[in-house]
Amino acid sequence: MPHPSAPIPVEELLTGLPPVRTVDPTEIAESTATGPRLVVLDDDPTGTQTVADIPVLTGWTIDDLRWGLRQPGGACFVLTNTRSLSFADAAARNREVVDALAAAARAEGVDFVLASRSDSTLRGHYPGETDALADDLERHGRPVDGVVIVPAFPDAGRFTVDSVHWARTAAGMVPAGDTEFARDATFGYRSSDLREWVAEKTGGRVAAEAVLAITLADVRTGGPERVAELLGGVRDRRQVVVDAACDDDLRVLALGLLRAESNGVRLLYRVGPAFVRARTGQAASPPLDGEVLRAYGSGHGLIAVGSHVGLTTSQLAGLRCLGGIEEVELDVPTLLDPAARDAHVAEVAARAAAAMSRCDAVIRTSRALVTGRDADDSLAIARAVSSALVATVAAAVRAHRPGFVVAKGGITASDIATDGLRIRRAITRGTLLPGMVSLWEPVAGESAGIPYVVFPGNVGDEQALAHVVRALRDR
Structure with missing residues (x-):
């Protein structure tokens, strides 16, 4: 295991980055209002913590899913709780959901895009879960061109900078691989660089250099056009890791994803909670009073x-x-x-x-x-x-x-x-x-x-x- 890094202040981590590109959340909300519904398969229920007025289902009958797809907000959570299951059971449960979702979407006359929502500290059934979901989507005539991995959760102090994922602790910011979460008995890992993490978790099936990295320079300097350009070339379930250090970074990403998808690129998301708020065009709201x-x-x-x-x-x-x-x-x-x-x-x-x-x-x-x-x-x-x-x-x-x-x-x-x-x-x-x-x-x-x-x-x-x-x- 790499020697743990000394904690650093968050200001030091974020110093010298390109200036933030501001995006109005309503621009995303308007873009998604008539497009495919975002269906979030949540491997535990904490993925809802950044959004408001979004339906949550704990079952996945066709009737339940039709109800969820009909609700306003452009998104729906399905609580699969797969992080608590063995991988075989998790894959079987996801298959049930995708089969029912495909039928519900046909009945409602809508399209959908899937997000596999998991832990912002990188615990969960990866790559097994995304591999299984990609297989399920392909069975329904929806082959996946790219798997977009976005664990950043700025509200909770989880940032990805130069492809390295960081977590806030009481002592300061540390690479995710040096935290207690990386020592999880079931889902532990060593790597903090997401490209190396993909290689580690896939057992070398995907080499680190084969992973596409979308950096903060791409997001903040190139904007949605650069993000869409990079995603336009992904094929055969290519793994893509994305930098983000604030909500605006995630909103730029969301606009780029929407552009790529409108050009025919089929994407599957593996994300932390903050992505859902950005992708649905919601702004951060104050706590309930x-x-x-x-x-x-x-x-x-x-x-x-x-x-x-x-x-x-x-x-x-x-x-x-x-x-x-x-x-x-x-x-x-x-x-x-x-x-x-x-x-x-x-x-x-x-x-x-x-x-x-x-x-x-x-x-x-x-x-x-x-x-x-x-x-x-x-x-x-x-x-x-x-x-x-x-x-x-x-x-x-x-x-x-x-x-x-x-x-x-x-x-x-x-x-x-x-x-x-x-x-x-x-x-x-x-x-x-x-x-x-x-x-x-x-x-x-x-x-x-x-x-x-x-x-x-x-x-x-x-x-x-x-x-x-x-x-x-x-x-």
Whole structure:
């Protein structure tokens, strides 16, 4: 593994770059209003954290997808949660979605373009997921010319400069390959240069020098015309990595993509959350305020914490300092014992439901991370723990309807939405932190009207969770 780089200030990273080319978001919104719908296959639910008023589906029947395609906004999220699955299961799930989507699009008389939304710190089933999606699209007569990789998420301090992907830490900016995310038990990696990362993740099938790099010079100096020119020559699923250090960079990219696609180039996107806001022509909006949140009523809430990254543990400590909570713990070793699991879940759920009658309840997993023999075994353990957390939340909310639910961690948020609260269709209404942490409004079923907050494990500072809970209390 390369020796870790010393953190640097963000100002140092961004000094000396070409001047930013400003793009009005409405220019993109107008360009996409009558064009293909952007369908975002979200490998966990945190991809919605930069946008507002976009439909979210947790199922993918043809009827569900037709509903999503009919909604305003030019885009639709489909929560596939494939990051929590083995690759074989992820590929099968994506195939189901693409087959149903092709049928729904024909029935609605619309076209679509796919974005495979994944982690801005590069974790997920790449290249397997994009390879499988490209195969699925080709079966439906949509061969892919290029796979455009755009992990940048400026709101969260994730920048790509000279093809190197950077992440903000408390000490400063570090290359992504030097972060704790790169040491993920299932999706770890070494490379920070995205060209080398592609070569690493493909096992050398794609050489680093074969990857097309669209640089900040191309984006800021050449503009959409240069981006479209570069993309006009891609063929045979060529991998393309893109620099971006602010929203305007992503908007320039979006205009270039639209031009290339209008010229017949077929693209598949592998992106972080910020790309979706740029591609749909939305501007960054301020966090939702008390006036908006008061429309959802009041009452003590439930906070479910499944993420194990160090930042989540620090944020949980910040919530304790805020006060007004009662914590109950799911002990992971007990959850992995089939003889003890069900009774433990029932006990913790009952305690959480009782707590909500007097304060906000926190259901959390024990903080010691338990891993398996290999990546697949670690993923299986994560799924077992997540399913127990979901079962606990489901039992608690049946016993006491919460005033709000906050789900901390991507896999956690997905499973609680689909299985704990049984949300099938929702609208994302905005954020509770700038450009991060989305609030969903379930629009049907037993959870309709309960504000559901999707809080990724890897964003915000140590006080972010406390800030979100305080905002929900102050409705």
